[in-house]
Amino acid sequence: MSLLLHGRSVVAGSAEGEALVTHEALSFWGGYDFHTGTIIDKHHPLAGVSAAGRVLAVPFSKGSSTTTAVLLEAVRAGTAPAAILTTDVDSFFALASIVAGVMYARSFPVVALGARDFDALESGVRLVVEPDGTVRRV
Amino acid sequence: MLDGSRGPAPQLAMQILVRMAEVYGADALMDITQAHIDSTIYLGDATLEFAERLAGLGAKVAVPTSLNVSGVDECGWKDWAVPAEWAGKAARQMLAYERMGTTPTWTCAPYQTKMRPAFGQQIAWGESNAIAFANSVIGARTERYPDLLDICCAITGRVPAVGLHLTENRAGQLLLRLADVPPALQEDAQFFAVLGHLVGKLSGELIPVIDGVTSIPTEDQLKAFSAAVASSGRVALFHMIGVTPEAPTLDAAFQGRAPQQTRTITMEDLRAARRELTTADGQPLDMVILGSPHFSPAEFAALAPLVAGKQRHPSVRFLITSGRFMKETAEKSGTLAPIVEFGAQITLDTCILASPMLPPEIKTLMTNSPKYAYYAPSLLNTRVTFGSLADCVRSAVEGRVVRDDSLWETR
Numbered sequence: 001m002s003l004l005l006h007g008r009s010v011v012a013g014s015a016e017g018e019a020l021v022t023h024e025a026l027s028f029w030g031g032y033d034f035h036t037g038t039i040i041d042k043h044h045p046l047a048g049v050s051a052a053g054r055v056l057a058v059p060f061s062k063g064s065s066t067t068t069a070v071l072l073e074a075v076r077a078g079t080a081p082a083a084i085l086t087t088d089v090d091s092f093f094a095l096a097s098i099v100a101g102v103m104y105a106r107s108f109p110v111v112a113l114g115a116r117d118f119d120a121l122e123s124g125v126r127l128v129v130e131p132d133g134t135v136r137r138v
Numbered sequence: 139m140l141d142g143s144r145g146p147a148p149q150l151a152m153q154i155l156v157r158m159a160e161v162y163g164a165d166a167l168m169d170i171t172q173a174h175i176d177s178t179i180y181l182g183d184a185t186l187e188f189a190e191r192l193a194g195l196g197a198k199v200a201v202p203t204s205l206n207v208s209g210v211d212e213c214g215w216k217d218w219a220v221p222a223e224w225a226g227k228a229a230r231q232m233l234a235y236e237r238m239g240t241t242p243t244w245t246c247a248p249y250q251t252k253m254r255p256a257f258g259q260q261i262a263w264g265e266s267n268a269i270a271f272a273n274s275v276i277g278a279r280t281e282r283y284p285d286l287l288d289i290c291c292a293i294t295g296r297v298p299a300v301g302l303h304l305t306e307n308r309a310g311q312l313l314l315r316l317a318d319v320p321p322a323l324q325e326d327a328q329f330f331a332v333l334g335h336l337v338g339k340l341s342g343e344l345i346p347v348i349d350g351v352t353s354i355p356t357e358d359q360l361k362a363f364s365a366a367v368a369s370s371g372r373v374a375l376f377h378m379i380g381v382t383p384e385a386p387t388l389d390a391a392f393q394g395r396a397p398q399q400t401r402t403i404t405m406e407d408l409r410a411a412r413r414e415l416t417t418a419d420g421q422p423l424d425m426v427i428l429g430s431p432h433f434s435p436a437e438f439a440a441l442a443p444l445v446a447g448k449q450r451h452p453s454v455r456f457l458i459t460s461g462r463f464m465k466e467t468a469e470k471s472g473t474l475a476p477i478v479e480f481g482a483q484i485t486l487d488t489c490i491l492a493s494p495m496l497p498p499e500i501k502t503l504m505t506n507s508p509k510y511a512y513y514a515p516s517l518l519n520t521r522v523t524f525g526s527l528a529d530c531v532r533s534a535v536e537g538r539v540v541r542d543d544s545l546w547e548t549r
Binding site for chain 1: 150153154158161162163176177179181182183184185187188191264265266269281282284285286287338342369370371372414417491512515516517
């Protein structure tokens with residue numbers, strides 16, 4: 001099935017990776033092990049799954065303010081998702097990417113798709129994220 | 139600031155802030171008069187490099203600024219399993235933020251220090267529980283600021299003029315009505331913690347309004363509610379009718395608008411939420427842990443008579459995490475002495491989630507904190523029993539988990 005979505009490019013960039021999709025919000029602090037890229041929140045359906053290098057689709061961040069710092073550590077350690085797709089604009093994911101750009105010249109694309117387009121995503125397919133907010137299956 | 143005329147640190151902070159203003163869709167920036175920095179939590183080299191880069195550029199905060207927990211108890215870490223390298227780097231990160239002219243409160247409950255903001259005050263706060271408490275319980279105004287941005291707001295004294303800073307965005311959106319919840323249960327010490335855990339899960343991205351509360355919560359119960367609602371969910375502002383300052387009536391809480399959604403909270407919802415906070419089974423117990431958010435003077439005062447003249451069981455450790463100012467107050471008022479005689483240990487300025495202090499033999503915890511109960515299983519790979527303060531003390535004395543469930547599991 002082809003897939004072509006046009007979201008709002010919150011932090012522009014290019015990425016390609018396998019989609020990892022969840023409909024449950026996630027706190028990266030207490031939820032993401034930046035040493036490995038594994039989701040560790042035992043309350044979360046993706047607990048135990050690695051998001052490193054994948055296009056992570058999560059509707060929005062929840063919980064700790066430290067989510068941004070965990071993501072920055074993950075970028076530095078090379079264990080961050082390749083891109084993050086959300087429903088609405090999520091300021092936490094955007095900030096982490098912007099500061100990763102400032103500190104390490106390694107920002108990652110963050111795209112807000114809206115709830116309907118977000119629902120069209122499925123785990124396992126290979127996605128390309130483009131700087132204008134286009135998300136397509138390859 | 140953006141052109142560098144005020145120096146390189148304000149320039150860098152303003153560059154990040156302006157990018158974020160675009161993300162938020164803000165037309166303008168606005169002034170704040172206080173900040174609370176959650177970026178103090180040491181995680182690894184990236185958080186340290188960020189702090190030292192700002193400090194190295196000569197960054198100074200432009201407004202009175204309190205500091206959240208650090209990654210190490212500078213005085214007590216050697217009693218625990220904290221690696222020396224971690225302690226050294228976490229202390230460097232503390233120093234970097236202290237050099238910026240901040241007030242070293244080192245607590246996740248800054249609203250219980252002299253830095254407590256006032257109703258209506260425009261502030262930039264990090265730390266999810268503190269954000270929810272400041273907005274909801276005090277009526278101060280902060281967006282849900284993440285680590286790394288809070289310090290940029292403090293250095294510039296500015297925030298994007300959006301979100302919860304503006305009156306029209308503070309109206310309730312989701313109406314949650316308590317149905318047939320007995321008054322006796324509402325008086326129970328665990329009620330507001332459990333309710334917070336549930337409300338966080340139910341709220342999604344909406345501002346919840348809780349109607350039907352018949353008891354008057356203490357400040358520390360509202361603290362537990364704030365911590366719970368911002369752990370299981372992303373709530374930065376809640377209204378509780380008849381309790382919180384922007385919610386004297388339903389009409390006031392919703393600013394005259396209709397709720398976007400309405401839902402009833404039943405006794406069965408509350409029971410299920412309470413069960414979720416416990417991941418341990420059986421009676422083994424290695425440690426009682428209290429104080430997330432940090433244990434307040436009032437909590438020390440409530441604990442003192444419960445432990446006076448008693449001794450903890452030798453096989454159960456009893457740890458309280460608090461801030462230096464809270465402990466000092468408890469010490470002066472005489473409530474700390476019986477707690478120490480009971481066999482409790484106090485860790486200051488950090489907590490078991492922010493500092494790798496627990497030795498591996500500690501596998502089962504008991505707590506009255508919904509935030510510890512929520513995060514400890516994932517962050518520490520421990521199992522947790524959630525109970526009341528009295529349950530925690532009794533369990534520590536008996537050396538096994540003992541919990542009074544009578545109000546919760548029968549009608």
